[in-house]
Amino acid sequence: MGPVAMGRVAVALCAVLLLGATACGERSEPTGPTARLYPVTVQSANDRPVVATEPARRIAVLDQPAETILEQLGVGKRMVMRAPAGRVDFVALRRSHPDLIVASGDADLRDLSHAAGVTHAQVYTAPGDSIHQVEHAITQLGLLAGAPIAARALVRRIEAQRHAVDARVAHLPPVRVFVDTGFFTTVSDQSLIGDVIREAGGTNVAGAAAEAGPVDSSELVQFDPDVYLVISDTGLTLMDLRKNPQTRKLRAIRLGHFAIANADLLQPGPRIGEGLAEVARLLHPNAFR
Numbered sequence: 165m166g167p168v169a170m171g172r173v174a175v176a177l178c179a180v181l182l183l184g185a186t187a188c189g190e191r192s193e194p195t196g197p198t199a200r201l202y203p204v205t206v207q208s209a210n211d212r213p214v215v216a217t218e219p220a221r222r223i224a225v226l227d228q229p230a231e232t233i234l235e236q237l238g239v240g241k242r243m244v245m246r247a248p249a250g251r252v253d254f255v256a257l258r259r260s261h262p263d264l265i266v267a268s269g270d271a272d273l274r275d276l277s278h279a280a281g282v283t284h285a286q287v288y289t290a291p292g293d294s295i296h297q298v299e300h301a302i303t304q305l306g307l308l309a310g311a312p313i314a315a316r317a318l319v320r321r322i323e324a325q326r327h328a329v330d331a332r333v334a335h336l337p338p339v340r341v342f343v344d345t346g347f348f349t350t351v352s353d354q355s356l357i358g359d360v361i362r363e364a365g366g367t368n369v370a371g372a373a374a375e376a377g378p379v380d381s382s383e384l385v386q387f388d389p390d391v392y393l394v395i396s397d398t399g400l401t402l403m404d405l406r407k408n409p410q411t412r413k414l415r416a417i418r419l420g421h422f423a424i425a426n427a428d429l430l431q432p433g434p435r436i437g438e439g440l441a442e443v444a445r446l447l448h449p450n451a452f453r
Contacts, residue, residue, distance in 0.1 A: 239310070392411070392423075
């Protein structure tokens, strides 16, 4: 087992045993058919506690990844409002009478405050800036929705995929990667995709210095990545990059070291383990033959 996998053991145990606590050891898992689980308290991504005295029965969801988690937990029928395509319809939200509102950790705080005000429901914001945080969100949503066993199964599946990837890449030299999320905008190490790159055996050339907005041509030349990785929803192709004077001189583009990662697998949800496995294969194809 590689060093990353060893470090994960404690993470996995914490994620699958977490029952209403913000850290391991604060509460043991109930056993037996009559064991009490509620009341339970979980901590949102915005550091606000959410207290559940019983499983949420009417759930309003404000973003797609959270909706996917709840579907996978088997509580989709309890969603009285699904993720909106655009702005939140607060009139519809109020009329849905939710007892729990779920959003991503980067949701607009003003929207969340207004949503809580018009519904008087509790708001849970799901963390998602790392694979561990995604596992944590799944575990906590499992508690809030009364589906802790399903949540543990989802986390175990992700952990199995992490372990499988680590076994393949732990002893390989890291691949230097530039991630293009569209218009030369990249990701930092403190993001979910940045975390995936690291666990997949890569080094994000933008690293901690990455900021919102496009990277200019001089920075791209300085980065000189081994692999140019684009996210599928950008629509970028290798031909596009070879036509562009900003990118065609990059060694990765000249040599065809170009890969496309499926955007749907890199969302903060139950398929993040699949996303990790895909990125690892793209960066280390020989290790997965």
